[in-house]
Amino acid sequence: MSQDTVTSADAEARARAAGVTVADFDPECDPAFKEDPLGTILAAQQYGDIFYSTAARGFWVVTRYDLCREISQDAAGYSNRETFTFYRNPPPVFQMPANLDPPDHTKIRRLIAPLLSPAVVRRLEPRARASVAAIAGTVAAAGGCDFMADVALRIPAEVFLEHMGLPLARADEIIATRLLPGKLNASNDPDGTLLAAAVADVRTMFEEVVAERRRRPADDIPSHLLSQTVDGEPLRDEQVLQLCHTLLGTSLGTTASTMAFLFQRLAERPELRRRITETPEIVDGLVDEAVRCFPAIPMVARTVRNDRDVRGISWKEGDRLLLLLSAANADSDVFAEPAHVDPQRGPARHLGFGAGPHRCAGALLAQMELRVLIEEWHRRIPEYHLGDLSDLTHEVSVAVRMTSLPLVVGAPSA
């Protein structure tokens, strides 16, 4: 556990008065999160339905399904203005639409909905199939891969970058820049200099695209956004840039993260792999289970908008909350045998994409990419196992991600 915690004395006193556990739950600096982020989040269930963390600037942590869902759905009671609740020095990033509250949030969500609609996702699907087919062919020929770099991060980039107006030829550079925020925190970037530079790089890239699309519109996201109005006014360049930044950030690393966690599990479960090839109709259920068990964004932030009592605890305006979505997804009151990946569990009720007005805008795209990966990969590579995991570690920010995942094609030698 980390040493340099800053506590909010008043909130901590309220926690103690209510008999709530006070703990040092510290995703930013506790090395346990790097080793096993999802397992460490799950272990927080031991502190109760709600507890108070003294880490960073202090925040309440919610672990149960019902309360996480209720808070997520109550935008009038809880604001989304802060994302980096568990950071000591939250980066100065404004995420559109994530940091907006209704009614402004509703207006912007309406603008981006057509960009990630069922029709758009259907149009992107052949590109996803071609991408997975080519990548799996290369992996099969090579006999193995770093699944994270060679597969999981490549597919969302190949499907989505051009839709974002960015050249596929720059995919490696864009992925590296985009992933930098996930590698930086108080331990390796204490004053946020590197993070600010990474944010500026992405901004410069989109500034060029937006300027170009103003001159010559194309069939892509920046062009669509430049043609939109809010309250009768055209979107300002600044708003377009912020939206592009969020969409790029949310579209690449998240889906890649869930893909890698899922394939780590599949590599260990030959019977589940066999079911994929023998009964392909389980694939949609498997996608739901992947997002339930391995949510790329396992924790989301909210800020209390006005004083209230919740489960006998006094929360004050401005109190920071962290909702542990991955713990909620393993709530045994809602999911029987929650640790079991069961593609036949039934209709998805999980919170892996969040709930309420901020529910993931790209859920359909992520589901399509996961489904296509599972189908096309197993058609070509039904048998594979894990390589040497001794260097396996994770990047932990708002999203969590493996740094690499060595996979070997074929059955393990006896």
Ligand code: HEM
């Ligand atoms: C498996 C992959 C993904 C997971 C697990 C995931 C999960 C989430 C979660 C938990 C949230 C926050 C919900 C909240 O605050 O209550 C979110 C928001 C968001 N996601 Fe995703 N996401 C994924 C992929 C994507 C993709 C591919 C896109 C495409 C661009 C995307 C776009 C967004 C956007 C724009 C938001 C902000 C929504 C808002 O605040 O209104 N996500 N996502």
